[in-house]
Amino acid sequence: MSELAPRRRPSLLLLVLLAGWLGLGVATAGPAAAHAELVSTDPGEGARLDAAPDAVTLRFTEGVSLGAGYARVLGADGERADTGAPSVDGGTVTVPLREDLPDAGYVVTYRIVSADSHPISGAYAFVVGDGELADAAAVADDADVDPLVAAALPAARTLGFAGLAVGLGVPAFLALCWPAGWASPRMRRLTTAGLVAVAVGAVLTALLQGPYAAGAGLGSLLDPALVATTGSSAFGLTTLGRGALALLLAALLVPLWRRAGAPTAQESAGLAVLAGGVVLTTAAVGHPVAGPLPVFATAVTAVHVAAMALWLGGLAALLAGLVRRGAEAGELAGALPRWSRIASGSVAALVVTGVVQSVREVGSPTALVSTTYGWVLLAKLALVLLLLAAAGVSRVWVQQHLGVARPRPGGRRRVTAHAFAAPASGADEQADEGTVAAARVRAAAQARGAVEDVGPLRRSVLVEAAVAAVVLALSAVLVGTPPARATLAEPVDVTLPLRSAAGESGSVQLSVDPARPGANTLHLYLFDDAGQLAQPADLRVTLTEPEQEIGPLEVDLEPAGPGHWVADGMSIPGAGTWTVAVSVRLDEFTATTASTDFPVR
Template sequence: MRRWAAATLALLGLWLAAGVATAPPAAAHAELVSTDPAEGARLEQAPAQVTLTFTEGVSLGAGYARVLDAAGERVDTGSASVEGDAVVVPLRGDLADDGYLVTYRVVSADSHPVSGAFSFVVGDGELVPAGAASGAGDTDPVVGAALPAARWLGFAGLSLAVGVPVLLLTAWPAGWASSRLRRMVTGGLAAVVAGAVLSLLLQGPYAAGSGPTSIADPALLQATAGSATGAAHLLRAVLVAALAVVLARVWRRGSPARPDVVAGGVLAAALVGTFAAVGHPVAGPLPGLAVAAAAVHVAAMAVWLGGLAGLLGGVLREEAPAADLAQALPPFSRLAAGSVTALVVTGVVQSVREVGSPTALVTTSYGWLLLAKLVLVLLLLAAAGVSRVWVQQHLGVRRSRPAPRRRVTAHAFSAASGAAAADEPGPHPAVTSAAGARAGVLAAAAAAERPALRRAVLVELAVGLVVLAVSAVLVGTPPARADVARPVDVTLPVQTAAGEAGSVQISVDPAATGPNTLHVYLLDPQGQFTQPADIRVTLTEPAQELGPIDVALQPAGPGHYVGDGMAIPGAGTWTLAVSVRLDEFTAGTASTTFPVR
């Protein structure tokens, strides 16, 4: 027990420390890299199209990419397309001088929507604030709550549909005759289908940013069914139907035949694969490894939690024979220990890809959810340890312990029917008697401790269901690596008392707490670099009443200034303001806000 606990804690330490500190520099979630025209750009002529480039391939699916004029009317042709990692939005050819707002909501490869807005100006128009699209890309709160619930239902159902049969195959063959366990497995299969159908219906509104009233929208359903995520949900329902046929045959026979085991195993593995092959694992670096790790993670979860549910519904019931309890607990204890190890190892792999750094672990929603899951897993291991210690002490589950030697005494020989009986093949009657006595002792011990064991297993299962709920939310949360810091790259008009007088390009990298690199480029109305008489940059965080903080600038060329090591003292929504004096009589300002995590 001590060796098993030490190994598990060591792996958990890797999960929290090494795993999140040694990840490769890639993100399993699409992010906007650049736009053409650039944000805040002022153009002499209207462009033929708007191009948005992302870190990885995206799909429009149920999403959109639109261009609106200052009056809120669409000026795109309505035929946006995806070209590699870019989304191209063709524009009408008769655009007037005006400000234009680009809004988009596309679907990343991990099935999560990526939304935002930016604006540009043609001719003498006025810049449309990007905040004019505020709320347009938000996920409906009902849809946002219903999707994790549907995922939780699918996870819980998978645990019953896969974990209970595995328990019966490996630890308690007599349980195939239990009608209660049959109902549990049937309910699990139904829950998997229900979760898949709900997820299929909700994915469209989730991607489009619409409400639950649009779940039956034919266009959204068609877009979802044509996506990889929709295909996985549909395949999941088909696999459940096939697995139900195999299990029904097993229940009728009362025990599985070899073909049933093979067919059921293949179908169960494929069913687990449909859970692993969606979401974060399919995007980002090494998707093959990530999907395999996720599949092992899901399978281990199902075997462990489903086995616990099977024990509660079977051998841990008062009316169950004590001999069955003594028979089932040792092999399941070993199976659970293996499942825990698999869960932690694959958790390391997943955290390496999706967290990336200790900073991301404590500054993002994904990181805090992962920490909450870790705490719950530690509680789960503590509850499991209570049960495992008891099984080891009373039922002899020790891998390294040699089998006890059977000693045949003179008293045992006297109980035999004579020398001839001792020469017959098979175990000696005294050995059989000793084995029967040991089985009786084990059964009596199991029966005496059944209430305590039932309470411990019930705690394990309850905490495990909460872990499933946190996991269901994690699946729908952008990875910490993608959310930890987003560099700022924006072009803003310089406002003077007489109107606009050129523009300023601002770049902040990585836009995180601590040292940052600032680049400021000043351009005249013709788009050429211009040298101001004076320039000042300040940082302010109004909500926390921080600032203004002066940023030290160094000239790096005509109209180019660098703030190397610009310190941002804490997280929040910061405002960066640029004040320039163009000549003795003209001064202007420009400012932008950005999140810091």
Template sequence: MRRGSLLLALLAGLLLAGVGLAGPAAAHATLVSTDPGEGARLETAPDAVTLEFSEGVSLGAGYARVVTADGDRVDTGAADVDDGVLTIPLRSDLPDAGYLVSYRVVSADSHPISGTFSFVVGDGELVASGASAGEGDVDPVVGALLPAARWLGFGGLALAVGIPVLALACWPGGWASRRLRRLATAGTVAVGVSSAVGLLLQGPYAAGSGLSAIFDPALLSATASSGVGWAGFVRLLLVAELWALLLPAWRRGSGPSRGALVLAGALALGLVGSTAAVGHPVAGPWPVLAVLVTAVHVGAMVVWLGGLAGLLSGALRPETPADDVAAVLTRFSRLAFTSVVALVVSGIVQTVREVASPTALLTTAYGRLLMIKIAFVLVALTAAGVSRVWVQQRLGVRRSRPAGRSSLTAHAFAATADGPGDDGPADEAADARRRQQAEGVTEHLPSLRRSVSAELLVAVVVLALSAILVATPPARSAVAQPVDVTLPLQGGAGESGTVQISVDPARPGANTLHLYLFDDEGRLTQPAGIEVALTEPGQQLGPFDVDLEPAGPGHYVGDGTDIPGAGTWTLTVTVRVDEFTATTARTTFPVR
């Protein structure tokens, strides 16, 4: 127990240190800037509207369009997405009027993002925008079914892969168990159903449609061409091949041949990899490393939970010989310990990447869900510790060195092993110990089954929380990040220099605003006058004027700039070049 307590303390320390030291980084796409900006008034119509996101996005089953106040579309051709920049080409004959830009894109981690903003050409009237950039609305039924399908898939993967691993590494006689065979079959079916349902639901999820659109050819085509779609098809194919490969071994009641075993291992790794290579790991920094860490996490989960299910349904049955139970337990406990260590360490790495700061654990939905999951994991580890103590106490055997045998203890993390010895009293003593061990297993098996049942039940809840977390924006993308952007100043005869804007920390309350004005040659320049205003169109807040103080040539500071509340705020800078000419720049940024 002391070793386990020290391990948990060490892992908790690593988690807190990692989260505390991790720097801010973006994951899950957010809108960074638009051109024209929100509420911009242009003298001439632009050739295109561009939207820049914090990470790669795709249109997929979404849309991008520009319409008039009457709802007539003025975009032409197909919108283009390149490295997180969405470009919507416009007609060349746009009259003076207000125009509304609406979009729905899919981020690299498969979540939809939608929003609207408007701009004006000439003397037209501004069109009210109905929604700020943020999470795209999702049909509630689709939103509930997707996590359920993922949960089914996670559990099915644990059975389809974890049960054969248990039979191969811990219980060779398990290949003849009908219970294990049925569990592996159920897991295979669950993975197949989960993959198929996920493929059907991804299109409506991305498009914001209901269940009536699951067979829409356009949505199915968009899903098939996406990373999520490819991963789903790969899982369907791999799980079917794995079951077909292992079926002869289940039927004859013995393990697969060496060639079949190598191929089965490759298929199992492919299943784990295709599960890890979607969602949050593929977005944000270090995607290759993130996918590898997630694959380790998924693989460890599969071995641990699949083994627990196999133990409970097969090896720990009253009809299983006590000698077999003892052998299986000692082997699986060692495997389970390795899996748990891999699971926790990889989970820490994932937490550091997806949370990034201690504040995000408490202030975001992702962080709070993650803390609940960690609490359940600790409960599961406690139950696992009880099982380990049971094995240590009931199966522990010490052999003396003078008899020519090595001193070993059969416990949860090291299998018993017999060294060379001679026939005679030593063998009689060994037989007596085995009989005593068998009697202990038989007498106390019900208590072990209760402990393993509790461990497995809590793990099922952890899987459900994991399925929900997959669909939740990472905590670090939901925590405000300082704004630092350089924008062109527009108006008068066209562009006239640039303005660099920084807002820190971009949270409700007091913030520090810095502005740097540059001319066309990149030199700091002093204007005739400058004004800054903040608005939140979605909540109809503002405009709020920002008090500025000069801090040097072309440099202005708004110390203590107050942002009243959370939302997607628009900051507008108006620079007076002379008495008759003014230029403007706008940027939108999230405040959380």
């Protein structure tokens, strides 16, 4: 970040804001955001119906689309029982069924795309009449994400992010800090390559989205049906629009490169509008557009992206253009103070918007250290701190090599040589002209000596650029990783008193792990009044989701020792607030119950 580090110690600000976020997360941890979850089905999992329904309904926590996915109902033999025309209305997917279905077991299998572009798949079974419950796992052939596609998508995003930083950040650096750089062929090549990388990354991301959503391999990259499906979706249109805007921006920069001059005010306005469009289309996909407050989240992400481009693009311009052997003192003295202010503002914006994004996507310190998203975010944070440390080294070099002593009433203070290259402030105008002139002479002499050995500064900026490249790669991984809030599940471990008409009689200890939709493991321990493990005459456990009117669902228990029962593979159909109820008949005359609610995410 060169001179480069903000004078207000952004690393300290970053740590303070992180600490505040940790505290805020404890108070605000709530339901999952920015990732769709199945909350209810009709018919429910394991339901036994007298007659076949007209349709199967799946309800999710947010808007979804079928895209390249599917939603279908299969018989136990794998034959289609639906009409092949599922419909989507917001977060509800309806799958019409064929008429006159026989009594049998049926499997509902789905693969849909959430608003943040991630595929969500699953399967469950129900029974009509006297048929047997089908094995959903055996009948459904849910495709997982192809490993090559899973690796190619973050690579395409990384290419696009790197191109964004260079393609937007370099011309911004030239316009704001180094007008003479418009004549540099190296800056032209760097900017053009960056904007082309944005376009190529956008096209590759759009092409890969089809196989990613469908669970297909790279061989389906150019499948016309997948390409058409992605191209007609909001994700596809926004992503391809970003590529088109980047190419248009590259075309509008051509006249500036040819005349090797800074843009006019009118040209600057046009370029700024296009650059803003590239930033906005980058922010308006993925996690920001899903979950609560999408407009606010998109705006925060846009500021984050713009700050990233200004900071990292400036680093690239410094490394490729200014910080080189034989650099002119006047160029360094004129560009570095302006860049320092821009870098300071960019880092502050990155810290603030990064904290806001983290609170929204992570939600609590527990999620930070127990999910893939959280660990990747921590790695990114550590690298940002390393970036700030490298920036501090750059700043020290600038102060040591371009700094001069300037007399001042009541004491002395250090100022940089390039401060004299900038327009004089009001205090400078009141200073003694002879003193200022002498200081300028000394500053110029020191600056001429400094540019003869820019090796340490160049190495420091090179470290910043290398670490920044890794940060961009981690950002690309985060975009494709479900938010921590959506994946965090907290196991249940609770001891409840058993109550009867006569009062309390013993207790029951329950644990449910991992308390997620799908297969779970329940352990139950029964204790008598003396705290000893007890063996009842009868024991029954049920699951109910009152808000969604699901259940009670019987839980099959297996004895695992004295006073101990296990339900391994206990199925929880979907997210919600579930009630587990235990009914215990200790003898012919005494029956007790206990129940507790727990969240499933």
